[in-house]
Amino acid sequence: MIRFFNTLSRKLEPFRPLDPGKVKLYTCGPTVYDYAHIGNFRAYIFEDLLKRFLKFMDYEVIQVMNITDVDDKTIKGAQSEGLELEDYTKKYIQAFFEDLESLNIDKADYYPRATEHILDMAKMITGLMNKGFAYRQDGSIYFRISKFPNYGRLSGMDLAKLKPGQRTEADEYEKESVQDFALWKTKKEGEPFWETDIGAGRPGWHIECSVMSSKYLGQTFDIHCGGVDNIFPHHENEIAQSEAYSGKKFVNYWLHCRHLIVDGEKMSKSKGNQYTLRELLEKKHDPAALRLLLLATHYRKMLNFTFAGLRQAEASLQRIRDFIYELENRKFKKEENKDIPKLVEKTRKKFIEGLSNDLNISVSLTALFEMIRRVNINLAKEKLGPKNAEELLSLIYSFDKVLALLPEKEKTSLSVDIEEKIKAREKARAEKNYELADKIRQELLESGVVLEDTKDGVRWKIKKSK
Numbered sequence: 001m002i003r004f005f006n007t008l009s010r011k012l013e014p015f016r017p018l019d020p021g022k023v024k025l026y027t028c029g030p031t032v033y034d035y036a037h038i039g040n041f042r043a044y045i046f047e048d049l050l051k052r053f054l055k056f057m058d059y060e061v062i063q064v065m066n067i068t069d070v071d072d073k074t075i076k077g078a079q080s081e082g083l084e085l086e087d088y089t090k091k092y093i094q095a096f097f098e099d100l101e102s103l104n105i106d107k108a109d110y111y112p113r114a115t116e117h118i119l120d121m122a123k124m125i126t127g128l129m130n131k132g133f134a135y136r137q138d139g140s141i142y143f144r145i146s147k148f149p150n151y152g153r154l155s156g157m158d159l160a161k162l163k164p165g166q167r168t169e170a171d172e173y174e175k176e177s178v179q180d181f182a183l184w185k186t187k188k189e190g191e192p193f194w195e196t197d198i199g200a201g202r203p204g205w206h207i208e209c210s211v212m213s214s215k216y217l218g219q220t221f222d223i224h225c226g227g228v229d230n231i232f233p234h235h236e237n238e239i240a241q242s243e244a245y246s247g248k249k250f251v252n253y254w255l256h257c258r259h260l261i262v263d264g265e266k267m268s269k270s271k272g273n274q275y276t277l278r279e280l281l282e283k284k285h286d287p288a289a290l291r292l293l294l295l296a297t298h299y300r301k302m303l304n305f306t307f308a309g310l311r312q313a314e315a316s317l318q319r320i321r322d323f324i325y326e327l328e329n330r331k332f333k334k335e336e337n338k339d340i341p342k343l344v345e346k347t348r349k350k351f352i353e354g355l356s357n358d359l360n361i362s363v364s365l366t367a368l369f370e371m372i373r374r375v376n377i378n379l380a381k382e383k384l385g386p387k388n389a390e391e392l393l394s395l396i397y398s399f400d401k402v403l404a405l406l407p408e409k410e411k412t413s414l415s416v417d418i419e420e421k422i423k424a425r426e427k428a429r430a431e432k433n434y435e436l437a438d439k440i441r442q443e444l445l446e447s448g449v450v451l452e453d454t455k456d457g458v459r460w461k462i463k464k465s466k
C-alpha cells in the first residue's frame with residue numbers, strides 16, 4: 001500500500017485515488033520571470049519522482065503543470081527591461097522546457113499558460129462574487145476570507161489573528177498579515193490588462209491555479225504538489241477560491257517538499273549561491289548526477305546542496321554505470337549463481353517498500369547500492385552466470401523507470417533484439433554468409449546501432465541521433 005504525508009491532515013494516509021488506477025496530479029509550475037534555480041528543481045524532481053513511481057506502480061497519471069506568465073514578478077521584470085510581457089516571458093518558458101529535458105523530467109500532459117485562461121478566470125471570479133465570496137473595492141476584486149470558515153486549515157493558521165476588512169493586492173505576503181487577497185487587479189498605467197466581463201485588468205496569481213487545475217482535472221482531484229513556501233498564501237488561497245466556487249472538496253492529498261539550502265545557508269541572489277541549472281551545466285557537471293543529488297534526500301527533509309555532495313552523487317552514478325557495463329560486456333561462464341534471484345527479489349521488494357512509504361527514497365537507494373556491492377563481490381569471484389546478469393540488468397532498468405538516471409543509450413542496450421541480431425550476424429559470418437551478415441549490420445545501422453568488430457568480439461553502441 002502506498003502512503004503519503006498529507007499536509008492537510010498532517011498525517012501519513014493510505015493513498016486512494018478517486019478513480020482506481022488513475023491519478024490526477026496538479027503541480028504548481030514556474031513563474032517565468034527568470035531562469036529556474038536548483039531550489040525550484042528540487043520541487044520539480046520530487047514531483048517527477050512521485051509521478052514516475054505512481055506510473056511504476058501501474059497507475060495512469062494525468063499531470064497538469066501551469067506556467068505563470070502573468071503576475072507581479074513577470075510584470076516587474078518586463079517593465080525593468082522595457083519589453084512586452086509576452087516577449088519577456090518567452091525566453092524563460094523556452095529555457096524551462098530545455099531544463100526539464102536536461103534533468104530527464106517526464107513531461108506533464110498539460111502546460112496551461114495563465115495568459116491563455118483569462119476569460120475562465122473572469123468567469124470563476126464572477127461566480128465567487130455572485131455567491132458573496134468576493135467583493136469589489138476601487139475597481140479590483142478581493143476574496144472575502146471571513147466568509148470561508150475553513151480558511152487556514154492547510155497552513156494551520158490562527159484565524160483569531162485575522163483582520164477582517166484588511167486587504168492586499170500583492171501576490172505574495174506573509175502569514176502574519178493574513179487578509180483578503182486580490183482575485184482581480186484593475187487596470188493600471190504601464191501594466192498589461194485584459195478586457196473582460198468583470199472589467200479591464202489582470203488576475204491575481206492564486207486564481208490562476210484554481211482555474212487551470214479544475215479546467216484540466218475537474219473540480220476535485222487527487223494530488224496537489226508544491227514547495228512548502230507555497231502553502232501560504234498560495235495553496236491556502238487556492239482551496240478557498242476553488243471550494244467556495246464549486247462547493248466541493250478541492251484536493252484530497254497535498255504534498256509539499258521542503259527547501260533546498262546551499263552550503264548550509266539560505267539561497268539568495270545577493271550571496272551568489274543561487275545556482276541555475278545552466279550555471280551548473282556550464283561548469284560541466286553531469287545533469288544526471290544533479291538529478292540523483294536532488295532525488296536522494298527525502299522530499300520532506302531540508303536538502304543541503306554542496307559541491308562535495310554533487311561530486312559524491314557523480315561517484316554514485318558512476319558505480320551504477322560501471323555495474324551495468326560489467327554486466328553487459330563481461331563474458332559470463334555458463335554456471336548460474338543460485339543466490340542472485342533471491343537477491344533480486346529482496347532488492348525489488350525493498351525498493352518498492354521504501355518509495356511506497358511516503359517516497360522514502362533513501363531506503364530504495366540503499367537497497368540498490370547494497371545489491372550492487374554484493375553482486376560486485378560475486379563478479380570479482382566470477383560467480384555469476386549469463387541469466388544472473390540478465391536478471392540484474394532488467395531489475396536496474398526497471399528501477400530506472402522511477403529514477404531516470406540512465407541515458408537512452410544504456411537503456412536500449414538491454415534490448416534482447418539487438419543481442420539476437422548480433423548473434424545471428426556472427427553465425428552468418430562463421431558460415432561465411434557475408435551477404436546475410438552485411439544485411440543484418442545494415443538493419444541495425446538503420447535502427448541506430450553501430451557495430452564494432454574488435455579483437456574481443458563484437459561491441460555495439462547507439463549512434464547519436466543529433
Ligand SMILES: [Zn+2]
Binds near residue numbers: 029209
Ligand atoms: Zn500554483
